[in-house]
Amino acid sequence: MDTNTVRQAPFGSVLTDCMSIAWFRDGKWSAERLEPTAPLPIHPAAHALHYGSSCFEGFKAYRRANGGIHVFRLDRHIERMRQSARLLVLPEPDAAQVTRMVLALVDRCRPDVPEAPGALYLRPVLFGTVPNIGAAGTPTPEACLVVLASPVWDYFAGGLKPLRIYVELSSRTAPHLGMVKTGGNYAAALGPTLAARRDHRADQVLFCPDGKVQETGAANFLLIRDKHILTRCLDTTFLHGVTRDSALTLARDLGYEVSERIFDVDETLRWIADGEAVLAGTAAVLTGVGTLIHQGREYCVGNGDVGPHTRHLRAALIAIQRGESADKFGWLTPV
Ligand code: PLP
Numbered sequence: 001m002d003t004n005t006v007r008q009a010p011f012g013s014v015l016t017d018c019m020s021i022a023w024f025r026d027g028k029w030s031a032e033r034l035e036p037t038a039p040l041p042i043h044p045a046a047h048a049l050h051y052g053s054s055c056f057e058g059f060k061a062y063r064r065a066n067g068g069i070h071v072f073r074l075d076r077h078i079e080r081m082r083q084s085a086r087l088l089v090l091p092e093p094d095a096a097q098v099t100r101m102v103l104a105l106v107d108r109c110r111p112d113v114p115e116a117p118g119a120l121y122l123r124p125v126l127f128g129t130v131p132n133i134g135a136a137g138t139p140t141p142e143a144c145l146v147v148l149a150s151p152v153w154d155y156f157a158g159g160l161k162p163l164r165i166y167v168e169l170s171s172r173t174a175p176h177l178g179m180v181k182t183g184g185n186y187a188a189a190l191g192p193t194l195a196a197r198r199d200h201r202a203d204q205v206l207f208c209p210d211g212k213v214q215e216t217g218a219a220n221f222l223l224i225r226d227k228h229i230l231t232r233c234l235d236t237t238f239l240h241g242v243t244r245d246s247a248l249t250l251a252r253d254l255g256y257e258v259s260e261r262i263f264d265v266d267e268t269l270r271w272i273a274d275g276e277a278v279l280a281g282t283a284a285v286l287t288g289v290g291t292l293i294h295q296g297r298e299y300c301v302g303n304g305d306v307g308p309h310t311r312h313l314r315a316a317l318i319a320i321q322r323g324e325s326a327d328k329f330g331w332l333t334p335v
């Protein structure tokens, strides 16, 4: 794989030539196999295509300066995938099997794990395959689990450039499904996201149903001011981000006060007058917000640049991910 060509490519658009795959049939999972990344024989009546029985995960493996490779918070992502599967009544993958699938794939793709600041993005996807268009009210008894891998760099074009975020007062997803990482949630967010991009040159949408701040289309949302972080408390309405959890854990350890509670758009506008706003996600890492767009007005976040707390926390997180500082929370799995 030519690094320069891949580096120019949009996030996730280049896959390694190997994937890991397992099938669920007759009440059990098959042994996993490494196979060439290629189209699968999926029946057009497959449950996932009609009734949306699918979920996925996203996390990264990092290469150290000495060549060692580690996966960041593998167990958390696998647990979230199992939770997504349970909530969608899909066959629940076995944690030990998914771990094996991921580690075998990363091992096979070693040469494709980019050097920092790149990473190998890992994408397990689970979907219902039973060919039955009448099964709207029945869980799929057959499913497929694939782990894909993609060398990636920045998610947002422009790297660390502060983001423009549009405040959207509608929901991203149904209230009980926000914590499920399923494709339908992303499809539901596309309309408002494209409108905000077109009408306001926004990079992302911050969903705030009933004026209460929730999350953006592909990352959680944090406010920071005077060594104090404010973010929404966990509930079923939004994705429980592993990066959010990592940032809060690191921040507490660095002496920040952390408040997890419901807050609204008005309070957000007061915080950003002299504070910082950050998107937290695997793809986004910790990316600073420069502008919030709300009801036809543009609000500068602090002075409009990525703030010092955002830079500090981002650097601390990245240092752990790349093995440049001690893994004091036990977040890394060696490959
Ligand atoms: N919220 C949404 C909607 C996401 O797509 C993501 C990205 O995965 C996140 C939050 C952050 O989750 P994580 O930090 O686990 O990647």
Ligand code: COI
Pocket (backbone or CB within 6 Å): 057, 058, 059, 218, 281, 282, 283, 284
């Ligand atoms: C991630 O950060 O892993 C995401 O899922 C974001 C994305 C949809 C690329």
